Amino acid sequence: MTVDLPALEQTAAPRAAPAxxxxxxxxxxGLVVPVVLAxxxxxxxxxxxxxxxxVPPPSKVFETIVALAKSGELSRHILATLWRVGAGFALGVIAGTVMGAISGYWDFAKRLLDPTVxxxxxxxxxxxxxxFVLWLGIFETSKVALIAVGVFFPIYLGVMGAILSVDRKIVEVGRVFRLSGPAMxxxxxxxxxxxxxxxALRVGLGLGWMFVVAAELIGASEGLGYLLLDGQQLGKPAQILAAIVIFAILGKLTDWLIEVAAAPLLRWQDAFGARGGA
Amino acid sequence: MLALKDVGKTYPNGVHALERFSAEIQPGEIIAIIGGSGCGKSTLLRAIAGLDRASTGSVTLDNAVITSPHAEIGIIFQEPRLLPWLSVADNIGFGLADLPADARRERIAAALARVGLADKAAAWPRELSGGQAQRVAIARALVPQPEVLLLDEPFSALDAFTRRDLQDHLLDLWADTRPTLILVTHDVDEAVVLADRVLVMRPRPGRLFEEITINLARPRDRKSELFDTFKRRVLTALDRSLDRSVRDVTDKSSAGEAMWW
Known part of the structure; x- marks a missing residue:
C-alpha cells in the first residue's frame, strides 16, 4: 500500500499540495485550544x-517534571506503574482471551459461564x-489483581463477540477445503x-490505566498514583498535574504501540479506507 | 462417475426440501439444475458437496460415499466468499497448502493468468469488482483440479454483461481439465448455453420433474433459432412444473414463488 501512495498523489497532482x-x-x-489555554x-x-x-502554570509543571526526573524519582515511579499495568494487563488479556474464546466457540460453555461473568x-x-486488600494484602498482588479484573471484561466480551460474529459463509469455505480443527x-x-x-486490547489497556490509578490510591509507596496522592496530601498541585500529564503521555504511547504493532496485520482492512479518507 | 440415489432431505424443523432425487452424472458432463424457489436445488447441491448430509439415499463419487467435503469436489457459491485478509494470489492458493511453496506459486500464477487477473495478484479482495472476485473464486475452486465442480447460482449477483462473459469464461476453463460441472441456476439462458443436460425440478417437496438434453455443439450461438427452441423447451417444462405444484398445494400460491425468470 505504501507503494501506491505516491502514485495516487501523482494522478491527483493539482490536489496533492493542499492534501x-x-x-x-x-x-x-486540535492542538490550538490546549496550547492557547496553557x-x-x-x-x-x-x-x-x-x-x-x-493551578500552577505550565512552566511550573514542567519544572516539577524536570526536578523529579533529575532526582531519579520520576523513573522509579514510572517503572513501578508501568510494571503494574503491564502485569495486570497481561493477566487480564490471557484470562479474557481464553475465557472469551471458550465461550464464543463452545455454546455449552457460554450458557454455563456467560451469565456469571x-x-x-x-x-x-x-x-x-x-x-482484594483483605485477600491479597496491601502490596503488589492486590493492585495487579484489580488491574487484571478491569482489563478482563472488555477482552472477554470482545473475543466472545468477535468469534460469535465470524461469518458462517467464510467458515464454510474452510469446511469445503477440509481444514482440520486447528487449521480452521x-x-x-x-x-x-x-x-x-x-x-478489545485497546479498550482493555485504557481500563488498565484507569485501574492502576485506583490501585495506587489504595496505598502505595511508589508509582504515579502515589505522586498524585502525595501531591494532594502535601499540597503540591504542580506534582499532581505532572503525574496527570505523564499518565496521559504513557496512556497514549502504549495505545499507539498496540496500534502500530497491529497495523501490518490489519492492512487488508484499513489501508485503503485510510487512504480514501485523506 | 457421480451417482445420486434416492437423495432426500428433511430439515430438523420439518421442512421436506427434497424427495428421492436420483441421477447418474458422467465425468466431464455439464448439468444445469433449474426450478422455482423451494424446489431443493441448493439443498441437493449442498448434499453433493458434503456440506449437509442427506436424510435418505446416498451420493457416491467413483464408489466413495460422500458424507463430508471431499478433495475431488469443489464448490462455488453465489457470493465469491474470498477471505478478505488474504491477497488475491493467496486466496487462489488457499486449497494448495499441502504443496511445496514453489509448486504452489507456479499453480497460482498459472491460474491467475488463466482467469486474466495476473495484474491483481497482490490486490486485496475488496479492491476487486464483483465479476473479478467471482473469477478469483472460480480459480480458487479449480486450482486443486477437482473431478467435480459444483456451482450454486454463481453468476446471479452479476450484471447481464459480466454474467455472459463469465459463462463463456467458465466453459473455457472447463475445457482445460473437463471436470464434471453441476450448476444450479434460475436463468434459462444460462442453463441452455452451458449444459449438456438440464434437470428441471418442481417444488414442495423438491423433486426431479423433467430432464432435457441439449445436444447443441459448443460454442453455442445465443441468437440461433435452435438455441431458442431449447430455451422454449426448458421454459415450457418450468411452466408445467409450477402449474402442477400449484394444483398440488391447494391452500395458497404466492406470486413471488412463481417468478423464477
Missing part, C-alpha cells in the same frame, strides 16, 4: 493576575478493592477475529 498541507494542519488544529494561563500568572498556587461485570470494579482456527477464525481483538 499534504491539510494532513499537517488537521491534527495541528499559554494564556502562563501569561495570567506571569503578569501577576493570579498567584498560580492552586456478566453478573460479575455489573459490579463496579472498585468495589473489589477492600476484598489458525487460517479462518484467528484472522477473522483479529480486528475486533485489537479494538
Amino acid at each position: 499534504r498541507w491539510s494532513r499537517v494542519v488537521r491534527p495541528a488544529l 499559554l494564556g494561563w502562563e501569561l495570567v500568572v506571569y503578569l501577576g493576575y493570579s498567584n498560580g498556587r492552586l 456478566q453478573a460479575l461485570r455489573a459490579i463496579p470494579s472498585l468495589a473489589w478493592v477492600p476484598l 482456527i489458525r487460517r479462518i477464525l484467528l484472522p477473522a477475529v483479529l480486528p475486533a481483538y485489537v479494538v
